[in-house]
Amino acid sequence: MTDTPNVLWIMADQLRFDYLSCYGHPHLHTPHIDALAKRGVQFDHAYVQSPVCGPSRMSAYTGRYVRSHGSTWNGMPLRIGEPTLGDHLREAGARAVLVGKTHMIADKEGMAWLGIDPESEIGVHRSECGFEPFERDDGLHPDSARQNWSAYDDYLLAHGYDSDNPWEDFANSGVDETGELLSAWLLKNSRLPANVPEEHSETAYMTDRAMEFMEDAMQDGRPWMCHLSYIKPHWPYIVPAPYHDMYNETHIVDPIRSDAERKTDHPLMGAYLDARVCRSFSRDHVREHVIPAYMGLIKQLDDNLGRLFAWMDEKGLSENTIIAFTSDHGDYMGDHWMGDKDFYHDMAVKVPLIIADPRPAADATRGTVSDALVEMIDLAPTIMNALGCTPKPHIIEGRDLTPILHDRAGFSRQYVISEHDYHWSEMAASLGVSQEDAHTTMIFDGRWKYIICEGFAPVLFDLQNDPNELNDLGRSDGPEHVEARARMDAALLRWATRHHTRVTATPSVLARQKTAAKDGILIGFWDEEEYLSATGQAFGDLAPSGKR
């Protein structure tokens, strides 16, 4: 085993932290993910930097907060000139390879402005979030501007699934007992089996592709980080047999919600509850159809990961591959009378995070659970460390988790941050909030979760006394609550006024500035004598040195 391990970074999409048995789900058993946790560290307080796919992923792939990279919502291109994890790894001689979804939108206008050909190697990296694309696939949205024919569509065609839109007609549709094809974009069809056998489903396909990449990489020899990014259990909620009927109403945990929440007088929270997806998931029969399918998708994912891990053991890859497993955000599933994600309750903004490091230095922490407050942006510097990149504090805002993995001091964080831009939403439309003002920011210190909502009162939860986040203290005049809000405001101000965009402050630039400041600024000297006593050199000696 070499000193430089490889890294397999597995990301599920829209996977709630509490829908895994190692995170406590009573009915959904995920033995393979649980086994990974036993080989590594399970993080119980891992938070994403935005509770929605695009910005959360852009933060994960840059190691930077949303306010720093600027890609604030799905479809907001990652600006040209924003450095990514892939760029840092390539610089260190490692490959950063994509197998699956990134949700990245290329900054075409920016590339044209700077004369970068999107087809060039540089252009492709800039279009793929800095990754070398082995397979790029963001899933099929039948009504989306991002609609693309994918390699998976070709795969389905090649295996005899003939259609002008195979993904939609096979992976995203179900068949009822009469043989009728029914779209899983309608929730009533969630319990049907997907119109594709499991071995040809999206999850199985992408697992196979990851193995194909690792086969190639073993020939190639360079160290690598592979981002295996599954589209599931993200909607449309439908899963192939036998997973479609493994779970039923009896396996559904009760919703986390209170009648008081429904009567909120907070305008923004009220607008959320009025949004279609929230009204829909507030209905029990919707939960009863969707949750079993969601659980089936996760069970299928776990089985495929079991297949992948066994294959890696067999190939001898496990002993030299750090495996990270996480998700880009959760799913409300009707909790708090909400659906999908887009806000900051734990089931939306907190994610599972497991890191199994095969190196001996990590032996002491295998099977342990860490309650450290960590952010998704911490993965990038952790992976950079593993692959021998020099730290880049002027760019990377995440913090290296290696000290936790290796059971030593060196990691600390007092709070986690998450941001959301809702300018596109029903909430902004119904409240008449401008796209400039339609944003919220969350800060959580382990007890107090505080959310500032531009133009509205803040939201505050005390997770020590209200772990289910049912009681909004954002306007409470209880002294402890007033004090907590003031402390969180101060912490947010410190965070928000920190350097976030000083990406050119490289070591060489900073060194040059120190030199210029030390020798360079001649102002303030009265005469030669003062100059000599201050600098230790004669003025006459220095002046010519600056000449050409």
Add this chain to the structure above:
Amino acid sequence: MTDTPNVLWIMADQLRFDYLSCYGHPHLHTPHIDALAKRGVQFDHAYVQSPVCGPSRMSAYTGRYVRSHGSTWNGMPLRIGEPTLGDHLREAGARAVLVGKTHMIADKEGMAWLGIDPESEIGVHRSECGFEPFERDDGLHPDSARQNWSAYDDYLLAHGYDSDNPWEDFANSGVDETGELLSAWLLKNSRLPANVPEEHSETAYMTDRAMEFMEDAMQDGRPWMCHLSYIKPHWPYIVPAPYHDMYNETHIVDPIRSDAERKTDHPLMGAYLDARVCRSFSRDHVREHVIPAYMGLIKQLDDNLGRLFAWMDEKGLSENTIIAFTSDHGDYMGDHWMGDKDFYHDMAVKVPLIIADPRPAADATRGTVSDALVEMIDLAPTIMNALGCTPKPHIIEGRDLTPILHDRAGFSRQYVISEHDYHWSEMAASLGVSQEDAHTTMIFDGRWKYIICEGFAPVLFDLQNDPNELNDLGRSDGPEHVEARARMDAALLRWATRHHTRVTATPSVLARQKTAAKDGILIGFWDEEEYLSATGQAFGDLAPSGKR
């Protein structure tokens, strides 16, 4: 006169707002700048976004706050991919031409990373702050990493001023009665005449170059914005005859300072006062040597502007050219026991700003004084408006001043912001402040000037009761002061958590997102009926439309 005027944007370097007769200096008469004010609007509350050359100028040239463009101090390259005023003007078919100083440092590492040839047209624009360089000249620092041989050096050689460093030996040095050459980098030599005749001095030379550009531009025909950027009255403080002895001790206004200030117990303020340049300018004999030279440099600048304006009248350029005159920051000159700039008292962070718009719409405001709170970043959108650029609210953070110039409603600002990164400084070194924490932020609402200093107590001045900013209320427990600090903290938090980096949120991107949000998000529909009632179209009609 066409509808599209040209713009001449004149910037002096380190010019205090109060060292012009139109801004009230009792002894320094600047009739030509005063006359410009009579033709336009004089802004009495114009603030720069950082009280130091580089970041202030990067804000001016991008229309964005320092925290947004990230070039936080001199020598910090402007990141590749940061859009500039020049880019926006070119897009609208106008030229953005540089004649003089920008203090821009190119992001060479960024250009190499994105495969941009610094010699290419795109590379040159990126290296020159987005300008088309007619002449680039940042002045000569004999001991600086930025040392460059300049066109002005060639000019001096061509006129018989022979030296291996002509600028230093002629423009930056003086001669005493014995004929000895003495460097103006030593303050004791400030009163000597520069070793160059006025007509060949930096200020005269750059004025001539501006005329040469305008001659060219008249042939070229395209609308233009010319940034005429003088290096003076920036140090080294020395001026050619006859300006070197136009002023003496009797013309020096008393320093603005109190003994109490010198006894400050604020660690950061104390460190400022201990810095060499502040100790030096606290000495009366230093002020008595430097200020007359500084006044002479400004008088010389005014005379050259008189020459320029007369020439423009003669060429018929005045009637179609908007002229803006300003500075990148001020100079303490011993006020508050400080020297140079780098903090937020008015003489450092407030600048002169005069805009003379020849268009009839501006007739009503000629000769008026505006007390609106304006920022240097407001010039970029004002110039964009004049030259017919579409507004770019996703990039430009400044606000168009045209409504003020044209005497109509539409401009408003409740506070101005300025930022400073002092990681390079004696203050950071003596206080042991890390480069990450060495920053301050100022917010001023017209009465309260509030400065947060990471790691230290804030500084607060009440300019209504203390117009000279002598009394720091940053730790006062007077109820009004506590309340003012809380209000300013809240305003700063709103400002700091606003969108600053969402530069890819172009109109087309936002439109696409609205469409995707409206038609695109199918989740949450139970069945066809619900879909029909919500969208007005049958589910079956839509689904195929998304197919290829």
